[in-house]
Amino acid sequence: MAQALADAAILAPPLERRLEARRARAVVPTRAAFWLLAPSLFLLFLFTYVPILEALMQAVSLEGFGGKFTGYGFGNFQRLFADASFWKALSNNLVYGLGTVAPSIVLAVSLGVALQDATRINALLRTVIVFPVVLPLVAVATLFAFVLMPGVGLLDYHLAKLGIAGTNWLGNPDTALYAIIGLSIWKNAGYYMLFVLAGLQAIAPELHEAAKLDGAGAFTRFFRITLPLLKPTLAFILVIAMINVVTQIDHVIVLTGGGPSDSTNILLNYIFQAAHQQGDTGRAAAATVISVAALLSLSVASLKSLERGMHYES
Amino acid sequence: MRIAGFAPLPLVAVALLCGFALVWSTPLLWMLVASARDIPYGSTAAASLVPDLKPTREHFADAFAQGDFGRWYLNTLIVTLGILMVQLVTITLAGYAFARMEFRGKNLLFYLFLLQLTLAPTLLIVPNTLMIVRLGLYDTLPGIMAPYFASAFGVFLMRQTFKTIPRDFEEAAILDGASFTQMIRLVLVPLARPGLIAFSIVSLTSHWNEFLWPLMVTDSPDKMVLTVGLTSFVRSAEQAADWGLVAAATLLVAGPLLIAFALFQRQFVNSFLFTGIK
Numbered sequence: 001m002a003q004a005l006a007d008a009a010i011l012a013p014p015l016e017r018r019l020e021a022r023r024a025r026a027v028v029p030t031r032a033a034f035w036l037l038a039p040s041l042f043l044l045f046l047f048t049y050v051p052i053l054e055a056l057m058q059a060v061s062l063e064g065f066g067g068k069f070t071g072y073g074f075g076n077f078q079r080l081f082a083d084a085s086f087w088k089a090l091s092n093n094l095v096y097g098l099g100t101v102a103p104s105i106v107l108a109v110s111l112g113v114a115l116q117d118a119t120r121i122n123a124l125l126r127t128v129i130v131f132p133v134v135l136p137l138v139a140v141a142t143l144f145a146f147v148l149m150p151g152v153g154l155l156d157y158h159l160a161k162l163g164i165a166g167t168n169w170l171g172n173p174d175t176a177l178y179a180i181i182g183l184s185i186w187k188n189a190g191y192y193m194l195f196v197l198a199g200l201q202a203i204a205p206e207l208h209e210a211a212k213l214d215g216a217g218a219f220t221r222f223f224r225i226t227l228p229l230l231k232p233t234l235a236f237i238l239v240i241a242m243i244n245v246v247t248q249i250d251h252v253i254v255l256t257g258g259g260p261s262d263s264t265n266i267l268l269n270y271i272f273q274a275a276h277q278q279g280d281t282g283r284a285a286a287a288t289v290i291s292v293a294a295l296l297s298l299s300v301a302s303l304k305s306l307e308r309g310m311h312y313e314s
Numbered sequence: 315m316r317i318a319g320f321a322p323l324p325l326v327a328v329a330l331l332c333g334f335a336l337v338w339s340t341p342l343l344w345m346l347v348a349s350a351r352d353i354p355y356g357s358t359a360a361a362s363l364v365p366d367l368k369p370t371r372e373h374f375a376d377a378f379a380q381g382d383f384g385r386w387y388l389n390t391l392i393v394t395l396g397i398l399m400v401q402l403v404t405i406t407l408a409g410y411a412f413a414r415m416e417f418r419g420k421n422l423l424f425y426l427f428l429l430q431l432t433l434a435p436t437l438l439i440v441p442n443t444l445m446i447v448r449l450g451l452y453d454t455l456p457g458i459m460a461p462y463f464a465s466a467f468g469v470f471l472m473r474q475t476f477k478t479i480p481r482d483f484e485e486a487a488i489l490d491g492a493s494f495t496q497m498i499r500l501v502l503v504p505l506a507r508p509g510l511i512a513f514s515i516v517s518l519t520s521h522w523n524e525f526l527w528p529l530m531v532t533d534s535p536d537k538m539v540l541t542v543g544l545t546s547f548v549r550s551a552e553q554a555a556d557w558g559l560v561a562a563a564t565l566l567v568a569g570p571l572l573i574a575f576a577l578f579q580r581q582f583v584n585s586f587l588f589t590g591i592k
Contacts, residue, residue, distance in 0.1 A: 030418055032494075036411035037423065039404045043464035046449075048430045051441035058441070114331055121328065127579060128335045131342055134575045134582070136523035138541045139568040142548045143341045146360075146557055154344055157361030186338070191586065198587050247436045250525040254545050268436065275440045276530065284440045291437055 052292065058285035076282040086287065088262045089270040092177060096266055097245040099181040104189040105237055111189070112196030113226065126197070130190040137187065141254035144183045145170075170256055173263035180264050183251055188244060192237045199233030200226070239299060246295050267291050345568075348561035349373050360557040373562035377547075380559075383566055385536060386543040393458050393528070393539055394521045398514055400463040405513065406503065408464075409472025414481075430466035439530050446531050453533045462521065468513050471588060475509030476502065512585035519582075522571060540567045 062075045115122045147154040148169040169179040211221050249268040258265030275284035350369035451457030487497040525541040544567045551559040
């Protein structure tokens with residue numbers, strides 16, 4: 001009996017010990033938390049904070065012949081701004097952004113709405129649409145190298161049957177960027193559709209039923225119910241899509257290297273070329289600083305609009 | 315008559331959607347068909363989507379003979395799994411700190427982590443390459459892995475996951491005499507499995523597919539990962555217009571993930587959606 005009581009005492013610790021444990025938890029933290037965060041912080045320090053500072057320093061450092069440091073200044077930025085290729089890359093990036101983001105989101109919403117019911121055929125169609133998402137971007141690029149090949153390629157071969165053939169999509173400066181845009185839409189639309197599908201599931205079916213009873217047609221319900229309630233989802237997709245526009249680059253490097261005549265040269269490719277092929281790290285650093293600033297302000301702006309969207313929903 | 319709930323799509327719409335999906339999937343269908351089709355050299359029918367009645371394994375044999383696919387697979391496996399192993403430790407620890415502990419400077423640190431989330435490491439390729447050179451890791455597999463060992467995204471994901479677990483479990487474990495590390499390892503990690511799995515899928519997929527960074531920090535052929543190997547391999551195959559070989563090599567690189575996705579679709583989709591949880 002006494003033994004049983006003793007066991008019970010161990011199993012159910014007295015209030016005192018409970019309070020003690022609670023107090024201990026409240027006090028321990030700062031140091032313990034530091035040790036838990038230390039590995040991540042050390043690595044972030046090495047590969048995020050120091051590189052950002054270094055890019056800043058390098059962007060304002062001037063070099064003489066032979067890479068010797070000669071002082072600080074804005075020479076790298078001056079050279080960057082004087083480079084026509086940089087402006088071309090900036091405007092290409094804008095066209096590429098507008099050309100990929102809007103169509104892929106429209107496509108994602110249309111497909112999401114069309115395939116939202118969980119039927120067997122819809123499940124299959126969704127899978128087909130999402131497949132390109134798990135494909136490596138370089139694999140997409142090697143496939144599209146064939147798709148876009150003039151003459152024998154997939155697109156030209158099948159367009160020839162319709163009598164439209166002979167376009168050298170990647171070789172012509174007027175069409176190359178649009179070919180790259182098409183590839184990006186194919187690669188990313190399925191990813192965005194997944195978020196649309198998840199967002200649609202959160203919309204109560206009663207809303208649609210009630211609107212139907214009031215005589216609202218499919219289009220009215222889409223624009224008055226579905227679209228407004230998807231707003232937070234769309235804001236989120238917009239953020240990822242914009243980050244993708246700035247950071248996805250493999251397909252450009254593999255397919256065109258920025259050509260022909262700079263027509264597909266976008267910012268990250270410009271940075272890569274300046275650093276890797278031309279060995280001009282100062283100019284590359286200046287361009288990095290500008291891209292980082294653009295990306296940061298984009299994400300801050302869109303995170304704010306995202307918060308507003310969330311607020312509006314609740 | 316008006317029916318409540320969702321009316322099924324009209325047949326025309328279903329047919330249109332199927333047609334769209336068919337066109338959408340042509341690049342992948344072509345890859346499958348062309349990798350196993352025997353076409354005479356210089357044939358103009360390389361783009362045909364009609365499979366051969368007698369599939370051939372020749373293109374895959376050629377790919378293994380001409381490219382160092384065994385080595386590339388091994389390197390990619392080492393890199394992706396190596397990154398994941400370290401990440402799982404760092405994100406569990408940091409995620410726990412942010413979810414459960416109160417400490418000075420918590421908000422500031424949180425924003426510092428957020429910085430990495432928005433600045434995808436790809437954008438920092440130039441300064442990061444310098445760092446790798448300085449650390450003596452240039453042209454090594456750890457050099458490819460190192461910048462990804464800490465993951466702000468993973469930390470946020472684990473923070474969210476830990477927050478959904480009631481504190482009672484930890485308190486009970488501590489009161490029963492478990493040490494802090496035992497508590498994390500034996501109580502929290504099993505309970506946080508959904509978060510860890512979601513993170514693992516995203517991490518493995520993105521690093522399996524990564525190209526520019528491994529290209530930047532390696533030089534010798536024996537350090538190539540699959541994506542880097544594929545591009546150098548395909549360049550010569552394209553010049554020879556050997557499209558069957560191009561298709562086979564691409565399938566070798568993309569295949570494992572396509573199969574994994576087809577088998578574990580639900581887990582993949584869930585973990586992609588996890589990236590969307592605030």
